[in-house]
Amino acid sequence: MKPPPFAYHAPSSLNEALQLLGRLENARVLAGGQSLMPMLNMRFAQPDHVVDINGITDLAYIRREGMMLEIGALTRQRDIEFSPLIAEACPLLREAILQVGHRQTRNRGTLGGSLCHLDPAAEMAAVAAIYGAELVIAGPQGQRTAAFAEFALDYMTTCLAPEEMLVAVRYPLWPAESGYCFIEYARRHGDFAIVSAGVLLRADASGRISQASLALGGVGAVPLKLDAIAAELIGKAGSPAVFATMAEACGDIDAMEDALITATYRRQLAKTLLRRALETAYARATGQPLPRHAQHRAA
Ligand SMILES: Cc1cc2nc3c(=O)[nH]c(=O)nc-3n(C[C@H](O)[C@H](O)[C@H](O)COP(=O)(O)OP(=O)(O)OC[C@H]3O[C@@H](n4cnc5c(N)ncnc54)[C@H](O)[C@@H]3O)c2cc1C
The missing domain is CATH 3.30.465.10 (Uridine Diphospho-n-acetylenolpyruvylglucosamine Reductase; domain 3)
Known part of the structure; x- marks a missing residue:
């Protein structure tokens, strides 16, 4: 597979790159090329000009x-x-x-x-x-x-x-004592995730959650922020039962569907991954042992 023909430009400063992008019709920026090159080769992208920004080292x-x-x-x-x-x-x-x-x-x-x-x-x-x-x-x-x-x-x-x-x-940034977790499920190592879940949270000295931010990847066109669930968590002492109840709310999300993965499967993954991410983030925020499902990842 070969890319369509294009003119190649290699600016060495941001100003030079911006001038090129302002002047040229149908130009695309090239950074690491890990997505653009396959898109060119498969002809999903057909720019007339490629502006390679790898020489702008101060970025x-x-x-x-x-x-x-x-x-x-x-x-x-x-x-x-x-x-x-x-x-x-x-x-x-x-x-x-x-x-x-x-x-x-x-x-x-x-x-x-x-x-x-x-x-x-x-x-x-x-x-x-x-x-x-x-x-x-x-x-x-x-x-x-x-x-x-x-x-x-x-x-x-x-x-x-x-x-x-x-x-x-x-x-x-969040304070150093915040708990965090990012987990995902993909068919093979290195593949794009089918669904991912990320959590940041803080707990006070009594173990009550004082701040939380959560999102799912792979269920919609852009990451799905779960602000209602985050608000529900505030003031609650974390426990497997609390997190399981919170994660159940993912059963209602409007998950996308494609030829391989149904919306039902994505919702089920979202529930499981969010529950696990909450449990792990809470354990990290409170200094408790990691749940068993997280131990192999921490090793
Ligand atoms: C085998 C394989 C597995 C992968 N798995 C994953 C994965 O699990 N998760 C994941 O997230 N990604 C994955 N990727 C994609 C990879 O992370 C890419 O690095 C990323 O999507 C694009 O970054 P890049 O620097 O290579 O950008 P490029 O491919 O150079 O550009 C990507 C797009 O962004 C535009 N662009 C780049 N930089 C700028 C800029 N500064 N300003 C404006 N536009 C810009 C380009 O014009 C282009 O449209 C995978 C890629 C491969 C080949």
């Missing part, structure tokens, strides 16, 4: 300012995986990125590419929804920011205009 960084973590769009997924700063400040992101594809795809794949591609099951999109991440977008008029909920419009569709680029992602 690859991970830094923390107070309780805000900022990651440049060109940061490789593998650098996120091995960053001590992320392991300490944003362990949910690390747990999720370990489930993105394979180490070979993570070597090249970027955070920005994953968010812009916006596969319904992309782990990075679900994590951005859980944190309420802010996306920094550069265009001919300068920079603007968009909350993830405004950025992720629909099935593989973002709010980016053709002449804009994603340049960074900002995550408002």
